[in-house]
Amino acid sequence: MTLDKLPLGQQARITVVGGEGALRRHFLDMGLTPGTAVMVRKIAPMGDPIELHLRGYELTLRLEDAARIEVEPQGAEVEA
Template sequence: MTLDKLAIGQKRKILAVNGQGALRRRLLDMGLTPHTEVMIRKVAPMGDPIELHLRGYELTIRLDDAKNIDIEDEDGVNK
């Protein structure tokens, strides 16, 4: 499951950050690292961007970037 599929208010742990080069490095530098709990706080009216809550702060990312972040499913695993 990827972060773009998560509904507002749901929390999940990040399993992996995909992508290559500068995109992956930027996501990791913003704190989107494996084992970090993340929650969707808000979604823009057109669905993009999304606001996340993680590590005690809010972060807004594009939906395309969220598709590169694998998160655990409801049962705690990635299928």
């Protein structure tokens, strides 16, 4: 599944980091590398962007950008 579809509070691991150019480099530089554990902490009031928790800090991404990142849910499933 892609990161934009990950339910709130669900732990997941990144499998593939897509995108290209500056966007992809920003992903990688900010620590969104394959194998990294992420969780969606919050969705902005207008439904976009989202707030992620990874590597001990909070990062925000737009949904269309988050759709470039493939994740695999880990542990207990959270009810969407």
